[in-house]
Amino acid sequence: MKNSLLLEALETLDKNERRAFGRFVRSPFFNLREDVAQLYDYLSECLWVHNVVPEKEQAFRRLFGRAEYDDHRIRVAMSFLLKLLERYFQYLVQSENEAGNGLARARAYRRRQLTRHFHRSLRAAKKSGEQEPYRSAGFFYWRFQLQVEEYRFQASRKRAAEFNLQSITHSLDTYFCSAKLRQACLALSHQAVYRASYGLGMLAELLAFLEGNELLELPAVAIYYHCYRALSEPEQGSHFTQFKELLFEQGHLFSLPEQQDLYLLGINFCTRRYNEGDDSYLKSQLELYEKGLKQGLFVHESRLSRFTYRNITTLGLILEEYEWVEQFLYAYRETLEPEYRQSMFNFGLARLEYSRKEYGKALQLLQLANFREPLLHLSARAIVLKIFYELQETGPLEAQMEALRVFLRRKKVVAYHRENYGNLLKYIRRLMELAPGNRKEREVLKEEILAEKALAERAWLLEQLNLP
Template sequence: MENSRLAALLQTLDRKEQRELRKFIASPYFNQRQDVADLFEVLVKCINDNQPLPGKEETHRLLYGPGEVFDDHKVRMAMSFLLKLAEQYLVQRAFFEDSLAVKTKLAAIYRQRNLPRHFERTMREAQEGHRQQQFRNAGFHARTHRMLTEQFRFNLTQRRMVDYNLQAITDHLDVAYFAQKLRQTCTLLSHQAVYKKEYDFGLLQAVLRHIEEQNLTAHPAIAVYYYCYQSLVQPDDPAYFHQLKNLLVTEGDKFPPDEISDLYLLAINYCIRQYNKGGHGFLADEFDLYKEGLKKGYLLSNGTLSRFTYRNAVTVGLALKEFDWVEIFLREFKSKLEKGQQQSMYSFNLARLEFERQHFGSALQLLQKTTFDDILLDLAARALILKIFYEMDAHDALESHLDAMQRFIRRKEVISYHGEHYLNLAQFTRRLMEAQFDKKALEALKADIEKTEAVAERNWLLRQVPVNH
């Protein structure tokens, strides 16, 4: 039972959803089996009380009484029925949350049942709600196409001599398709860059020609992905990226949260790639995107900020020496992190800030009084302590720390890939300490740091090597 699909699904429900599903199960239209309703109560009680879920034999006893002979098939059928009901509930709940989709579907039903007054009133309500909604993405144009198509079909059935608005139906269909095509193309290109896989882009070139000839970038739904696409295929022409960045700032509220979040991440990743190629000016653009995305909530998911975004925003702020902004950001967004990550992520990143401010004592204190449950975060904290001891010329403490760090990495086999980066950091730091007054040794060390692929804190190490020793 613990590992069943049913248990996994029920464990995702909050209390409100549990109450709604209970009513759903109690409706004779959806369910007429008492054992299914009883099974729901048994499982939900265990989940809410943080108790282990019963096995099949115990479940059988609870549902059918101790006098009944155990019947595995009977329990499995009850579980199957309950799973189907839970799935029906979730689908119905999701559908009815989209009131415009409901009204459009209802209008179609009225048309099919030849109820013109009902159709016209429902369609008016749907169109009014549609006009008032803020988003203007591909979904908006696809919905407009569906509504206009439904109106066209209704007018045909009523034999009305009216302008059927066929051009608008076609135009909205085109905009929806072109926007979706470009969005998918950007996804493919991003995936291709990481996994080196080739894709067939189908009608893309014809789509691009039509967009340019008809000036369809006037539609935000198309424009953001057109400039995103051009940024990906022509990365050395920053004009496309700056068009994209401007659109994200001015038109960002016209896209739903998951879509605008993806667009911001695409733009941020462009900045990272350009920075890594030597375009240091893009660091300021990346910082602008983080500030705007955080201020407007685009980089949050359901009100929660990922620890990766939290840490990356700090990295950019520190690189630009925007220390005051970083300090405020760390404090204001700490509560937006997942509960179990708040204190460790806050302390670690505040220590990074204190290190950059050269407040080495307070940085060390923050790291030493915090427990890091995440192994990779623990490694990063150990690397920061290494840097602090080095900057403080605390050689004895650094030697001891390097020994402990290397033992820790070798003991944790699960981090072998990441461990290599930190083992190399430790080894290069030892060589750096030993070669302080040896020009040839320093030159060899610099060359080794540059050519070794797996090195944590590479830039910091290179800065420690005297240039004109």
């Protein structure tokens, strides 16, 4: 049974869900097969009492005694149990969606032509749905579906009457525009990172339709409209500004997962602009991170990704927000995965102390850290090289350069990183060999550094040339 779909799904159940699913399995409304109920009891005992994964042959003996082993028979029982588990998962999802359940009740009463029941459920569904805090595309799709049920009920009784067709059109337009623009934003953002190419269908017609349209007054449409325009026309800074303002002022109208997507769209946009030489968005990027952190958008199950931790630290250091970075490093230290916590914290603090030119503290922190990841190890070594170069301590610098050269040669380092840091060593050597006061030689070296495709610490190397 190891690696079976059934066991993989069962292992996701928590203690309360196990008991509830046990009742679900034994309910004659859902299951009439005793062997399936017995199989669940047996698997529960194995998985959560004895912590063992049984073989199919063992399960067969428990269910069917001394009968000759039949692989098909045990597979059928497993299949039935998996289908029951899938129905249980569906029930859990549906039970969380009160607005969707109200729509389903109204539809059921309409189909049975129960007028009073329909009107009662329709009123309840409207009240429940309108009380929902979110006004994203999903809300307008729910409203559209409910309005369609109301129209169908009315149309089945009145041939000539004023129906709610205009309301249906408005809800459908809102849903479609919001969902289409959201998909376009995600596609454009993904396309920029992974160099993919996506056709966006009738998006051009949609954008033309929205020009001057009152739908742009709705956050569900406006926030994705300005996001898309910012992504597709990055030189038009006004669209990003409007997107960010809408996100900060109206972000609460979207679910937390959707808010996270929106914040990441904004953050990734700022990163791309910086990589293209425009640093005017860095402050906005830090604001997005700050607000997202306050709302818990980047912390999942009490864990902040070590990559996010490092990216935020880098951004704060670029902006020279040293006090803020220090507060951040300490505040989110405990949210890091235990196996990376100390190394990531020490590395971040070392970078901070290096930026403050507290070189002794930085070196001490780097010596304390145990970097498991090769890239983090390389980054730490680069800081050490920069410190000794800036202190003009040639002996220690030569020793560290040789140590890095040996590391690149002997360790399993990705070819791209080997080239990056190999070139760093090359250009530090070139810096050391520069004749004092030879401006022309420095300008030639600057052009070489700029032209190098794979090069770690490019900005730092350029700074050491002291050229405009």
